[in-house]
Amino acid sequence: MLEGMTSKDPRAGALARLAALVADETRAACLLALLDGRAWTAGELARHCGVAASTLSEHLGKLVGGGLLAEERQGRHRYVRLADARVAQLVEDLTAHIAPDAAEPPRGLRQSGADSAMARGRTCYDHFAGRLGIAVTDGLTARGLLRQDTGFALTDAGLDWFGALGVELDARGRRPLARACLDWTERRPHLAGAAGAALCRHALDQGWCVRIGSGRAVKVTEDGVRALSGLLGVDAAALR
Amino acid sequence: MLEGMTSKDPRAGALARLAALVADETRAACLLALLDGRAWTAGELARHCGVAASTLSEHLGKLVGGGLLAEERQGRHRYVRLADARVAQLVEDLTAHIAPDAAEPPRGLRQSGADSAMARGRTCYDHFAGRLGIAVTDGLTARGLLRQDTGFALTDAGLDWFGALGVELDARGRRPLARACLDWTERRPHLAGAAGAALCRHALDQGWCVRIGSGRAVKVTEDGVRALSGLLGVDAAALR
DNA sequence: CGCACCGTTCGGCGTTCGCCGAACCGTTCC
DNA sequence: GGAACGGTTCGGCGAACGCCGAACGGTGCG
Numbered sequence: 001m002l003e004g005m006t007s008k009d010p011r012a013g014a015l016a017r018l019a020a021l022v023a024d025e026t027r028a029a030c031l032l033a034l035l036d037g038r039a040w041t042a043g044e045l046a047r048h049c050g051v052a053a054s055t056l057s058e059h060l061g062k063l064v065g066g067g068l069l070a071e072e073r074q075g076r077h078r079y080v081r082l083a084d085a086r087v088a089q090l091v092e093d094l095t096a097h098i099a100p101d102a103a104e105p106p107r108g109l110r111q112s113g114a115d116s117a118m119a120r121g122r123t124c125y126d127h128f129a130g131r132l133g134i135a136v137t138d139g140l141t142a143r144g145l146l147r148q149d150t151g152f153a154l155t156d157a158g159l160d161w162f163g164a165l166g167v168e169l170d171a172r173g174r175r176p177l178a179r180a181c182l183d184w185t186e187r188r189p190h191l192a193g194a195a196g197a198a199l200c201r202h203a204l205d206q207g208w209c210v211r212i213g214s215g216r217a218v219k220v221t222e223d224g225v226r227a228l229s230g231l232l233g234v235d236a237a238a239l240r
Numbered sequence: 241m242l243e244g245m246t247s248k249d250p251r252a253g254a255l256a257r258l259a260a261l262v263a264d265e266t267r268a269a270c271l272l273a274l275l276d277g278r279a280w281t282a283g284e285l286a287r288h289c290g291v292a293a294s295t296l297s298e299h300l301g302k303l304v305g306g307g308l309l310a311e312e313r314q315g316r317h318r319y320v321r322l323a324d325a326r327v328a329q330l331v332e333d334l335t336a337h338i339a340p341d342a343a344e345p346p347r348g349l350r351q352s353g354a355d356s357a358m359a360r361g362r363t364c365y366d367h368f369a370g371r372l373g374i375a376v377t378d379g380l381t382a383r384g385l386l387r388q389d390t391g392f393a394l395t396d397a398g399l400d401w402f403g404a405l406g407v408e409l410d411a412r413g414r415r416p417l418a419r420a421c422l423d424w425t426e427r428r429p430h431l432a433g434a435a436g437a438a439l440c441r442h443a444l445d446q447g448w449c450v451r452i453g454s455g456r457a458v459k460v461t462e463d464g465v466r467a468l469s470g471l472l473g474v475d476a477a478a479l480r
Numbered sequence: 481c482g483c484a485c486c487g488t489t490c491g492g493c494g495t496t497c498g499c500c501g502a503a504c505c506g507t508t509c510c
Numbered sequence: 511g512g513a514a515c516g517g518t519t520c521g522g523c524g525a526a527c528g529c530c531g532a533a534c535g536g537t538g539c540g
Contacts, residue, residue: 151393151418178391
């Protein structure tokens with residue numbers, strides 16, 4: 001009763017609904033898993049999260065209904081992925097905010113194999129992260145192609161560098177060319193946005209790096225070491 | 241039972257807990273209200289949200305406990321404000337994500353007075369937003385002081401411009417100098433970050449603009465019109 | 481001192497929510 | 511056709527949550 005009297009911001013409801021989509025541990029785990037940019041089946045996610053298939057089906061319904069996920073049905077499979085780069089950024093932003101709290105605990109050595117592969121290099125939705133992402137970003141910055149001191153933007157030399165690489169950068173899209181994405185393991189910003197995505201795609205196309213298994217971990221090839229050290233002066237030891 | 245079998249991301253819990261803080265309409269309304277950067281008393285927020293004081297007290301407990309709000313007790317008052325600029329950015333990011341959905345409905349003329357004042361100029365935590373924020377950002381960009389085409393960063397000329405203004409920009413802090421903040425009414429990015437905050441503070445100090453009442457709406461003075469049109473070529477008509 | 485006021489704590493209410501297992505539907509493969 | 515499999519729907523359960531009013535404890539003021 002009397003609800004009409006409040007001057008509560010009309011955006012509050014929408015904001016709460018959006019946050020509610022992430023405010024469940026299982027759905028949060030789904031979003032984090034999908035940050036690898038791939039499409040997962042409902043069953044894979046259910047197993048990953050450790051809940052019943054029926055439970056996960058309901059979660060997917062909410063996430064898709066809320067516009068966070070896009071789905072694609074193939075035969076008896078339901079593939080879902082993050083709806084677009086904006087959703088990926090949203091999850092990244094939220095994750096960046098919790099990173100300082102969850103001080104990386106010293107883990108045992110058991111699963112350090114997979115973990116260290118992830119720490120070395122991985123994709124974060126559609127761009128590089130991990131030590132690889134940092135190394136590339138630092139290389140770009142050191143060569144004056146990217147400036148991070150007064151914000152985060154490519155320089156004119158940086159534009160030329162991408163041009164010389166044969167990578168088309170579409171500046172007309174709504175997506176910013178360069179954007180900082182805070183790295184989870186390294187705690188430092190790395191290159192995201194259209195340029196980060198284009199560079200990652202180019203590197204995979206050129207065989208500079210390959211995906212390890214089906215996950216988001218990537219490994220730099222010998223070709224990649226040569227290319228990255230030549231183009232950006234990246235220390236070869238940092239990539240292996 | 242069997243929960244140990246899942247490989248669920250350990251960050252999922254923290255992510256869900258963070259989102260849960262925002263996932264309530266009343267708490268969301270508090271965060272949006274506090275985006276003006278001021279400190280509100282618990283009672284003011286309760287009235288603003290249209291809930292009982294006891295209800296709001298519990299909400300504040302959660303928000304403060306979760307690190308989103310900082311509190312300051314003075315006498316029988318409890319003042320709360322956003323904990324820091326990072327929290328403000330978090331709320332902005334979330335709000336930017338819902339903006340496209342909530343297509344601004346054509347409002348009646350009843351409260352258009354206050355609304356239009358807000359649309360003209362307001363502060364967004366600690367920097368300018370609204371048409372004023374856009375005008376300043378566009379002015380900086382047109383004069384080559386800020387570049388938005390390849391990311392979002394001040395140029396060297398921009399650094400000099402701030403220096404000539406007598407505004408110290410602390411680049412050593414963890415906070416980025418320039419950052420894009422998506423405007424709610426204008427749907428365009430405007431200058432946030434340390435530079436945006438410093439410029440806003442400077443403008444208020446110099447009397448270029450004054451706060452209207454106790455809210456976040458601001459009004460550009462005649463001095464301000466002269467200063468901004470002289471320094472940035474901002475069209476005077478856009479500011480009034 | 482006594483009163484008004486701000487905020488908190490507590491008990492209780494109703495709702496929402498996440499979860500599961502069972503039943504069901506459609507696809508794929510033998 | 512039949513069996514196996516992936517996914518969805520449904521009913522039901524228990525827990526968590528948001529809300530309130532009433533009672534209580536400080537603070538400030540007359």
